[in-house]
Amino acid sequence: MELVTGYFSLARQLEAADARNAALSAEAQARLKPEAGAAVLAIAGGSAAFAGVGSPLTHAIGVGMNGPVTEADLDRIESFYFERGAQVNIDLCPLADLSLAELLARRGYRCVEFNNVLVRRTAPLEFADARVRRAAPEDAALWSRTLAEGFFEHEPTPAELEIGLYLFHMHGSSAWFARVDGVAAAGGALTLGADGVATLCADATLKAHRGCGLQQALIQARLADAASRGAVLATAATMPGTVSQRNYERCGFRVAYTKMNMQRDLS
Numbered sequence: 262m263e264l265v266t267g268y269f270s271l272a273r274q275l276e277a278a279d280a281r282n283a284a285l286s287a288e289a290q291a292r293l294k295p296e297a298g299a300a301v302l303a304i305a306g307g308s309a310a311f312a313g314v315g316s317p318l319t320h321a322i323g324v325g326m327n328g329p330v331t332e333a334d335l336d337r338i339e340s341f342y343f344e345r346g347a348q349v350n351i352d353l354c355p356l357a358d359l360s361l362a363e364l365l366a367r368r369g370y371r372c373v374e375f376n377n378v379l380v381r382r383t384a385p386l387e388f389a390d391a392r393v394r395r396a397a398p399e400d401a402a403l404w405s406r407t408l409a410e411g412f413f414e415h416e417p418t419p420a421e422l423e424i425g426l427y428l429f430h431m432h433g434s435s436a437w438f439a440r441v442d443g444v445a446a447a448g449g450a451l452t453l454g455a456d457g458v459a460t461l462c463a464d465a466t467l468k469a470h471r472g473c474g475l476q477q478a479l480i481q482a483r484l485a486d487a488a489s490r491g492a493v494l495a496t497a498a499t500m501p502g503t504v505s506q507r508n509y510e511r512c513g514f515r516v517a518y519t520k521m522n523m524q525r526d527l528s
Contacts, residue, residue: 272356272518273326275378275496276307278458279352280323282431283310285452287318289427302341305334305361309341318424320350320522325357335364339525349525352376355518365523374522376498377506379514383459383492388485390478395486396436396448401429404436407448411465428463437483439466439475446470451483459487461497464505476505480512 283301287310290299302309307323321338324330342349351370353362396404405425409417428450429436439447447466453459461483466475480497487495497514499505506516 276323280308284308325361329360370523383488386485393482408465447475449479457493459492
């Protein structure tokens with residue numbers, strides 16, 4: 262697979278991979294917990310995923326990456342979420358068709374979060390760190406708890422614990438642990454699509470084990486695995502100016518663009 266170098270084409274690749282992951286996470290929830298009502302709407306070149314009210318997995322991604330977005334498209338997205346009792350969260354890529362930003366402005370959307378999308382080429386990589394290993398099927402509950410405790414920094418609620426389970430059971434994903442003295446201390450996930458784009462996501466380290474290089478070790482392990490499985494590009498997203506962003510940059514990633522999470526409350 263030839264690496265696409267144009268900014269717009271690259272953004273379309275990365276947003277398509279992110280939209281696919283959003284859809285797959287909702288589909289995993291639908292398999293594991295059918296009564297939760299998880300659903301996916303393919304719309305305007307992207308995916309609107311619903312994985313529960315207030316879930317970080319409930320958002321629309323990739324909208325407007327393949328052309329103009331119409332009033333009718335946004336009506337359908339809003340109805341999809343409002344009918345399920347959820348506010349609307351749309352990831353706005355700066356390289357999306359300008360029609361999307363104009364529509365969001367007219368309807369009173371506000372920015373609630375920025376995320377840097379990072380990318381690098383993959384390359385054959387030999388990596389060995391005894392602290393890092395791929396999670397086994399029986400590790401699902403422990404991996405989910407590790408992520409939830411590391412991310413939320415409190416005793417996780419049942420709903421917060423379930424988020425990791427959906428990511429663990431996504432088609433095309435693999436879960437990874439970093440252990441200290443035999444105890445799970447950090448985790449992360451890797452997804453790989455047929456398009457050759459590997460996504461590194463769900464990074465979390467328990468507070469007591471930060472500053473020990475665990476996230477970098479997990480990044481390197483997942484990069485090595487992605488390259489061995491034929492990935493051409495690797496991508497990740499972090500909040501700007503964070504330790505996570507710096508760790509990814511130390512591993513060869515560079516910011517491709519910054520996107521905004523645009524939100525509208527229930528009408």
